[in-house]
Amino acid sequence: MSTIKVFNPAGDASGELAIADDLLVLDKGEQAVKDVVVAIQNAARAGTADTLRKGEVAGSNKKPWRQKGTGRARAGLRQSPVWRGGGVAFGPHPRDFSVKVNRKVSQLAFTRAMSDKIVSGQVLVIEKFSFAEPKTKLMTATLKKLGVDRSALIVLDQYEESVLLAARNLPKVEVVSAAEVDVYSLLLYRTLIATKAGFAALAARMTKKTEVGA
Numbered sequence: 198m199s200t201i202k203v204f205n206p207a208g209d210a211s212g213e214l215a216i217a218d219d220l221l222v223l224d225k226g227e228q229a230v231k232d233v234v235v236a237i238q239n240a241a242r243a244g245t246a247d248t249l250r251k252g253e254v255a256g257s258n259k260k261p262w263r264q265k266g267t268g269r270a271r272a273g274l275r276q277s278p279v280w281r282g283g284g285v286a287f288g289p290h291p292r293d294f295s296v297k298v299n300r301k302v303s304q305l306a307f308t309r310a311m312s313d314k315i316v317s318g319q320v321l322v323i324e325k326f327s328f329a330e331p332k333t334k335l336m337t338a339t340l341k342k343l344g345v346d347r348s349a350l351i352v353l354d355q356y357e358e359s360v361l362l363a364a365r366n367l368p369k370v371e372v373v374s375a376a377e378v379d380v381y382s383l384l385l386y387r388t389l390i391a392t393k394a395g396f397a398a399l400a401a402r403m404t405k406k407t408e409v410g411a
Contacts, residue, residue, distance in 0.1 A: 208342030226309030248288030
């Protein structure tokens with residue numbers, strides 16, 4: 198059984214949260230994690246790069262010079278890829294980079310990523326965030342008291358404006374709702390800090406069983 202440290206709003210340790218072993222998946226899912234991360238990164242690609250083929254370059258089909266008698270290599274048209282300003286032979290063209298990932302594979306990947314983070318001690322639970330004012334210095338002080346000195350993903354059950362405002366100027370901290378957490382963000386941020394309600398929502402997403410192996 199794994200445990201997660203629980204802190205009160207002041208940042209002081211207030212107990213531990215026990216995680217049942219049957220909630221964690223550690224014996225499979227590595228390939229699923231890779232597939233989902235690749236799919237997420239591909240979905241972020243614009244796919245708008247475009248070059249002109251020789252048939253799309255402006256110009257006539259007139260030969261630059263006659264076929265024979267000039268002492269120069271024969272040439273057909275100015276739009277040829279061998280000419281400067283001509284078309285591009287194998288250049289990029291608009292395309293859709295998206296990759297389809299099955300629902301069960303996505304579920305397995307999320308559960309495996311969360312399981313790894315819990316077992317490695319990179320998940321903290323805070324009862325709730327409570328700031329007198331939505332100030333960056335207050336969020337910084339709270340993170341310091343929690344022992345977080347690197348990147349952090351703050352997970353809330355529902356958005357709280359005071360938390361968003363307090364964290365928005367911190368370059369390595371992101372605030373999201375539990376429904377928005379994906380596999381890529383779990384790997385991108387070193388520490389996951391969740392409110393009790395936020396972690397309960399994440400745990401509910403892990404409890405959906407899957408038969409997919411990897």
